[in-house]
Amino acid sequence: MTKLGKWYEESWIQLPRSDFFCAEEAGYYFKPNLVPVSLHPLVKEAGVGVSEELQILHLYHYLDDVDTLETEVINKSLQNIFRGSIPLHIPNELWGDAYKIYIDEGFHAFMSYELKNEISAQTQIKYSKPHILQTVTSVNEQIDLVDPELWPLAQLLASATNETMISANLLQCNDVGLKPTISTYLSSHLRDEAKHHIYFAELFQVVWNQLLLSEKKTLGLMLPKIIKSLLSINKRSICLDLIQVGFDRGNAELIFEESYQGYNQTISRPVKSTLRLFEKCRIFEIKEVRNSFLEEKIILPIN
Ligand SMILES: [Fe+2]
Ligand SMILES: [Fe+2]
DSSP states (O other): OOTTOSHHHHSSSOOOOOOOOGGGSSSBSSOGGGSGGGGSHHHHHHOHHHHHHHHHHHHHHHHHHHHHHIIIIIHHHHHHHHTTOSSSOOOHHHHHHHHHHHHHHHHHHHHHHHHHHHHHHHHOOOOOOOOOOHHHHHHHHHHHTSOGGGHHHHHHHHHHHHHHSOOHHHHGGGOTTBOHHHHHHHHHHHHHHHHHHHHHHHHHHHHHTTSOHHHHHHHHHHHHHHHHHHTOOOHHHHHHHHHHTTOOHHHHHHHHHHHSTTTTSSBOGGGHHHHHHHHHTTGGGSHHHHHHHHHTTBOOOOO
16 A cells, blocks of 8 residues: 555545456557557567567557646646646636546656556566657657747647547557457546547637737648658657567567558548647648648648
8 A cells, every 4th residue: 555545535526446457358559550560470470478578668659648748748738727827818618628638647747657667567567667658759859849938829829739649549448359458448538538639629610719820820831740740650768668579679679660661651531630730720721831831741631
């Protein structure tokens, strides 16, 4: 028992107690086609256990991504709303809901941490110490490039971009081959995120419509870079996973290259609804912004 005692039962907020029994369940830890290296012939040759270990490591990284992105980026932008740091008119209803989403995201981060610990205890497959991941660092680098006066707005628009994207990682919850515990974790998260999507789409429009043209240009140029950061593949981390399961550096790089060939050349499905939102806000009518999306090879919606 920790210093917080029976926190689940006694804290003011009554959270559902989640027990995770992944190791005893049939199914995979992560949909194999979302972990392309686990399907590589050299990995298959090494045995089912190696493929499964790579899927577990991939799940850890995904859970770390949820933990860090939702607390370091999304919740910081929500704080800016309920602290009144956004220098624009934000309707009351959106202020109040910012607190609710802040709690949701904190809970998602905590559940991700709990699930990761349980799986590690059950499988004895270790995870590296939680750290700020490449995604968060890369999103923050893009935000840092704009004028410091625009940082709260940049962070808010980056959050809205993330929250309106439809994650293939969450959508895999409908896959019958997934372990029930993972599927339940993902579908519960997806239910909350569907509501966050509606909130952030509304918030984005409210904010964007109040910006000056010069602000729209600066922040609009940042948006395709944010999309790229959110969808980027972490080669270093994937190669380290391959080394952890027994491959040498040369084979790890080879497996990575062959597995991800052409994987990220065009960005389409996850950002469709985000791009439609941008179009609704007439973002692409600003020539410089439109060109910046095209330069990043992002296919724009057709009117
Ligand atoms: Fe979340
Ligand atoms: Fe969210």
